Amino acid sequence: MPDPAGAFAIETHGLSKHFGRHTAVDGLTMSVPAGAIAGFIGPNGAGKTTTLRLLLGLVRPDAGSATVLGHSLTEFERYLPRVGALVEAPAFYPGLSGRTNLEVLARLGSHPGSRVGELLEVVGLSDRARDRVGTYSLGMKQRLGVAMALLPDPELLILDEPANGLDPLGIIEMREMLRRLAGQGKTILLSSHLLGELEQLTDWLIMLNQGKALFCGPARELLAQLVEVVVEAQDAVQLDLVGRIAGEAGYTVTKEDRILRIACSAGFADTLKRQAREAGAPDLAIRVREASLEQLFLALLKGERS
Ligand SMILES: Nc1ncnc2c1ncn2[C@@H]1O[C@H](COP(=O)(O)OP(=O)(O)OP(=O)(O)O)[C@@H](O)[C@H]1O
Structure with a gap:
């Protein structure tokens, strides 16, 4: 240490x-x-x-x-x-x-x-x-x-x-x-x-x-800058809706089968949950966890290049 x-x-x-x-x-x-x-x-x-x-x-x-x-x-x-x-x-x-x-x-x-x-x-x-x-x-x-x-x-x-x-x-x-x-x-x-x-x-x-x-x-400080929101849903339309909201806000969205992974700020994770509910996608399972260093690396580089 x-x-x-x-x-x-x-x-x-x-x-x-x-x-x-x-x-x-x-x-x-x-x-x-x-x-x-x-x-x-x-x-x-x-x-x-x-x-x-x-x-x-x-x-x-x-x-x-x-x-x-x-x-x-x-x-x-x-x-x-x-x-x-x-x-x-x-x-x-x-x-x-x-x-x-x-x-x-x-x-x-x-x-x-x-x-x-x-x-x-x-x-x-x-x-x-x-x-x-x-x-x-x-x-x-x-x-x-x-x-x-x-x-x-x-x-x-x-x-x-x-x-x-x-x-x-x-x-x-x-x-x-x-x-x-x-x-x-x-x-x-x-x-x-x-x-x-x-x-x-x-x-x-x-x-x-x-x-x-x-x-x-400190590595912790960097890792705390970003969270990974994992959204699961059976309904592909609801997933697409959430993906669109995150994409329009400029965040990177990765899709795997019935799961979306969105690397974003902790504040946006709350906004996303609220907007998804308001937009008529109530049956989503949304989990928020710490982002990986790889996600942070890509997000920081993307921020630099945009
Ligand atoms: N002796 C040198 N003469 C000319 N250019 C150099 C020399 N050494 C490094 N460079 C250039 O400086 C830049 C930085 O290179 P450097 O090797 O420090 O990067 P790096 O981050 O270690 O890259 P990598 O992850 O690929 O090892 C590169 O564009 C490289 O081509």
Whole structure:
């Protein structure tokens, strides 16, 4: 959980990065509280990887400022030793075992080699630690990449799509591992397109679009912005009527057999119930529940584009 003292592990103010005439990060202001598992979401090309690379000192900003673990981006040598990252596909020696790869990296980075066994355990690779990395599956390589990021025993972990290419079991294992690491007090910032996964894992969310933050705050707060109204009826005419009311109000309506799902504000859910009754559709079963992160994501993007 985020640090109750309210300290931020990451803060950016008006951070910008251009590539030629293209603006990848556009005056981005965001924060990640210490101790949080923060999800970084946004459509393809929103600027997530570029932001993570800026935070890691891999590219320099054109404007704006940021602090990581209390130090300005310009003092990256002061905070980078306390940060573990998996941003680009990690490079390993394919002919060496997972264990030897980590031992070599520990020696190169002057990290204690005694941590290697423990880290292989943490990422669930102990059984295959003596096999050559060239024989590892994509998921095993991802987990070895996380072990590599953990070598310096970092306070902050920055992971770009760590569940990329993992099978469902691998995704669950990654989730449990990240929870364990957060339980040790580490701050984790991870980008992902797996919104259902982030919904289960994160307590803080940053949603990026075209290099700007559409939302930055507690995940609960974002999820509370939208509800899902589920309307059931035997009579298709009544369902169509409700669908029309919601559609005319600009909300997205999904229809499945005799069920309508409408992602809308809590206030509109009450309006919808009343209008449906008044319009002569009294036999509807209407339930209101919290919307999913995926619905919110689509609603926020739709709002931006309209
Ligand atoms: N080195 C670069 N040179 C030129 N353009 C770049 C470079 N890196 C990123 N971009 C551009 O900046 C924009 C943001 O890219 P970025 O990789 O940060 O997005 P992203 O949110 O991580 O996307 P995805 O979800 O697809 O990984 C894109 O339009 C991309 O083409």
